[in-house]
Amino acid sequence: MSEVPRVGVVGTGALGSHHARVFAGLSEAKLVSVFDLDAAKARKVGEPFGAVAASSLDELIGAVDAAVVAVPTVAHAEVAARLLRAGRHVLVEKPITSTLSDAESLVALAAEKNLVLQVGHVERFNPAAEALRRIGPPRFVEVHRLSPFPNRSLDIDVILDLMIHDLDLLLALDRSKAVQIDAVGVPVLTDRVDIANVRIRFESGLIANLTASRVSAEKIRKFRVFGSRLYASCDFITRKAQVAKLVIGASGTPEIGMDAIGSGPDDPESEPLRRQARSFMDAAAGKHPPVVSGADGLAVLRMAKEILDRMSGMGPTGQS
DSSP states (O other): OOSSOEEEEEOOSHHHHHHHHHHHTOSSOEEEEEEOSSHHHHHHHHGGGTOEEOSSHHHHHHHOSEEEEOSOGGGHHHHHHHHHHTTOEEEEESSSOSSHHHHHHHHHHHHHHTOOEEEEOGGGGSGGGGGGGGOSSOOEEEEEEEOOOOSSOTTSOHIIIIIHHHHHHHHHHOOSOEEEEEEEEEOSSSSSOOEEEEEEEETTSOEEEEEEESSOSSOEEEEEEEOSSEEEEEETTTTEEEEEEEEEOTTSSEEEEEEEEOOOTTSGGGOHHHHHHHHHHHHHTTSSOOSSBHHHHHHHHHHHHHHHHHHHTOOSOOOO
16 A cells, blocks of 8 residues: 555445545545545535545545445445455445345455455444453343434344444354344334344353334433443443442442443544544554454344344345
8 A cells, every 4th residue: 555545435425424534534544535426425525625526436446545335235245346356455334235145255355355354333443342341251231222213224124224233242242153033123114124122142151132223212322241240331322331340348348349431422532433444544554453354244244134034034044
């Protein structure tokens, strides 16, 4: 790559515009190009940062060393593959692709080209998530990710839209096999599942209960993990967490000790999207493997597909 890696953003909707803002503010990268099928939208996003609105994806590819793919999920595979074939490192938004076969192909292509393929499971970079690393083997997980009805991502179910963030965190906590999945979900305002509850039992003994909704009155992002004699409570909105543990007090009696984690949203350096962008650039520079690899994204998609299969009564095919 060039001395200061050149970065482009493909897709300048709500999320793509945030990626453009973040990469434009990094010293580790230079935002040089954006592309969207809506040229006016691309110009509006790129011009404030001095980024050229490319007339085609090929034009953007020719101008960059790495790119963010923030197009609708159905186009992830095509756009990311074109970038990888051209030798560009890729940060693709979640879910990695629409289908398992496309995800497998992308992972194989990135390995063949020796390129970074990182998936945008941004909660891994939330300061609150640092609390999860303090828990030993987890025994129980309780998650609530609720949102008011959005104006985006209606091409996918709430599992692939919202719950997938928590599935990624869950699989990072416990790498053992899921041995039982019970799932219910219903469409409310769309033709796809808008609210869902999932219970997963892992080979390790971990039980996880996850609820996701995009038809709620308020926005909630709570992830709680219970281990042996301690638990962590993470709030991904405030970017803060608490770790509670059993300690012996001065009187010799058991007490609950609390550790606070995270500096909150007032600290711009705590922004998960910014931390993710920096990590991606470090991975592209060869400083470390991607924190959320293509293989990680594939594993999460596989579990999400199995959940959707259970909801539809298809059984554990995982092949859609």
